[in-house]
Amino acid sequence: MNRKKWNVRKINKERSISLAREAGIPAMAALILEARGYDTASQISDFFDTDVALSDPFEIKDMEKGALRVQKAIDNFEKICVYGDYDCDGLTATAMLYTYLELNGADVIYFVPSRLTDGYGLNANAVKTLKDNGVDLIITVDNGISAIEEAKLIKELGMDMVITDHHKPSDVLPECEAIIDPHREDDSSVFKEFAGVGVTFKFICALDYMLSGDMDPEMILDQYSDLIALGTVADLVPLVGENRLLVKRGLQMINEEPRPAFSVLARAAGLEGKITSERLSYYVAPRVNAAGRMGQVETALMLLLSDYEDEAMTFAEQLLKYNEERQKAEADICLEIAEQLKEKPELLHHRALVFSGKDWHTGVLGIVASRIVEKYGKPTIILSEQEDGIAHGSARSIEGFSIFDALSSCSDLFVHFGGHTLAAGLGLNVDDIEIFRHRINEYALSVPMVVNTLDIEVRLLPTNLTLDFVDLLSEFEPFGNSNPQPIFGLFNMTVKSVKAIGRGKHIRLDLMRDGRIVTAVKFNMTLQEFPFNVGETVDFAVKITENVYNGTRNVSVQIVDMRPSGQDEELLFDSLMKYQDVYNFDILPEHILSVCPDRAMISAVYMFIRDIKEFSHSAEILTLRLGFSPDKVGSVQISLDALCELGLIKKNSDTYEYIAINNKVNLTDSKILQKLRYKDI
Structure with a gap:
């Protein structure tokens, strides 16, 4: 059991009661919101306000330029391509904009790159193919902000491009007709936390105004709020401000007048009753994402575009199949990682975990990394070694440890990398994996150690x-x-x-x-x-x-x-961190030596396991069973490691098993005890 360190929020009950009176809400609601940092009645009122006004789409930089260019394309019967992305956010944005343009008489097609063969975003081969197909204007959704070279190619080929994206741009922007991204430095819009589908919604509102002369976002929401909600929830953007309103509105549509895609996906997932944001996140979004992960993105898009339940059910059944394949691919990788840890258990002592394997399915590396983080509470990088000698990977982290900064310290090893504080993608030569493992752990040792909370x-x-x-x-x-x-x-x-x-x-x-x-x-x-x-x-x-x-x-x-109950977690986690660092330093700092157990403790641990034959819980629970204080948990874990090393017990997965032997062993023969300067007194 990988237990996290509990952060029990400190609350001023008197202040909460006062806030409850001022805001006119129950005291328990005020307690929860105060725990989350809401400290004024106006903030609380804003949180519960269901009548948040939608911001003017034209506040976003280049919105008018982009809408005018698309209006011109529709009026002149130019061929438009909606260029999407293979994740749930990109697919919902693609389905929404494609449907809107088609309903408004545009000559429009869509293109969504394959995660496995094309990779993320615009690429030269796709751009050339679109040119060959007579495309005049490319509109990106949920991508494009980093397409510097592709934008040049589009211009050289005589096409135009309008970018709608929500990712943070670099210092250099692509050259194109319009770049609609709230994260541009020169953008003055108030709300900037939209998902890609949220930016697309704003773009449709602006375009609809250009085409009809009437600003009616409510009409757009009546048609597409379900897609907006799914993409927004799936992309894990903050559910505050307008996002909160958009998702609320979308959930209402999904529960009252669902389009076929949502009806059949809910049925296929065995969901009954009300669909909530959690159900969208845990049951619907993974099935849509499964198509992209397994290289079958067209199926998911066709499902979202379906107008008939029979047709939608056919696509949903295919998605279920892809989801099962995705789950199997994940399980296979996790099994290989378990085997690697069985052969090299010392890997678990590293502050940053790095695992690699040949031809691991690249579509599920991020999910596997997240599972390993959840299991072991450490930053994790999962790499798939490809035939071309490049290992492509995904990284995930925990609060307090920036995986982006950690990877930046090794950037000279990468053929590509990018990301943010808690998640990143990377590629490096297979021959450099061991060097990378060493380098990233050097960095991890140079910054304060953090634990999952x-x-x-x-x-x-x-x-x-x-x-x-x-x-x-x-x-x-x-x-x-x-x-x-x-x-x-x-x-x-x-x-x-x-x-x-x-x-x-x-x-x-x-x-x-x-x-x-x-x-x-x-x-x-x-x-x-x-x-x-x-x-x-x-x-x-x-x-x-x-x-x-x-x-x-x-x-x-x-x-x-x-x-x-009643355990001092500061003492517990301080002891556990000392234990981890026993394996991370060649010469141990003096303060770590305190984690060395004495003979009485090692004997107590041994006799406990001898008497019950096997023990399948954590060192924390064993410390409790033996009556030691929480600050001894690291010493108990060292005792277990030493007994395993000496052949008195063995560890099989998460279970310690007693081994009956006839010969006598000396504790001083244990290398881990030697490192801790153990004295057999």
């Missing part, structure tokens, strides 16, 4: 868990980036019972405090993996949602994380 918004009591509270939380929707679903703390809960559900894949717990029972569920955890015993007192991080069964509403408590 979990924000706990508010402490709850069992008495808070009511349907009224569930209804209150629904007012915070839609949830997403910058407005996550709240995570609450249930502290000092006594475990009364634990049962397996869902064919043993999940567990249901009865928890008690102050005489009240709370039933909670932990998904993707078996009875064997649950680390606590009945009767123990545990803290739980939970999400609170609604569950409807046979028409009856119930409060659903879903466990996100858990920890022993």
